[in-house]
Amino acid sequence: MQIIGQILVGLVAVEHLYILWMEMFAWETVGKKTFRNALPAELFKPTKRLAANQGLYNGFLAAGLLWTFAIDDLLWKANVSFFFLACVIVAGVYGAVSADKKIFFVQALPAILALLFVILAKM
Numbered sequence: 001m002q003i004i005g006q007i008l009v010g011l012v013a014v015e016h017l018y019i020l021w022m023e024m025f026a027w028e029t030v031g032k033k034t035f036r037n038a039l040p041a042e043l044f045k046p047t048k049r050l051a052a053n054q055g056l057y058n059g060f061l062a063a064g065l066l067w068t069f070a071i072d073d074l075l076w077k078a079n080v081s082f083f084f085l086a087c088v089i090v091a092g093v094y095g096a097v098s099a100d101k102k103i104f105f106v107q108a109l110p111a112i113l114a115l116l117f118v119i120l121a122k123m
Contacts, residue, residue: 002121006069008114009081012088013065015110016058023055038100061088078122085115 022030031051032044039047064084071077092108 001117002074005081005114005117005121008110008117009065009068009085012085012111012114013062015107016062016065016088019107020055020059020062023051023058025055027051027055035100061091075122078118081118082115085111085118089115 022034027048028044032039032041044051061084064080064087068077068081068084071080088111089108092104092106092111095107096102096104
């Protein structure tokens with residue numbers, strides 16, 4: 001269970017590094033394709049700085065999740081994983097409610113699965 005949990009934590013971290021890149025550096029290209037149903041095309045240029053700020057926050061989530069790979073104490077590793085995965089879940093649920101329902105499946109659900117395996121490994 002622990003290895004599966006770590007793999008899932010790693011995948012969630014990589015996903016958030018991708019979101020960081022998209023929102024900070026590719027908002028008007030990849031972001032426009034990704035969120036074509038959520039935002040009118042003319043809003044991508046004026047919201048570029050706002051998206052970059054969001055990307056930075058996604059980077060902090062990824063950094064926290066990646067940090068867990070440097071923690072040797074298993075209880076501390078699980079607790080830090082739990083915190084950052086919970087943050088991702090809250091962000092994913094909020095994004096699904098406020099922007100696009102598919103955000104739940106893309107962002108929150110992988111974090112929920114990772115959290116489930118982290119909890120099972122802790123037992």
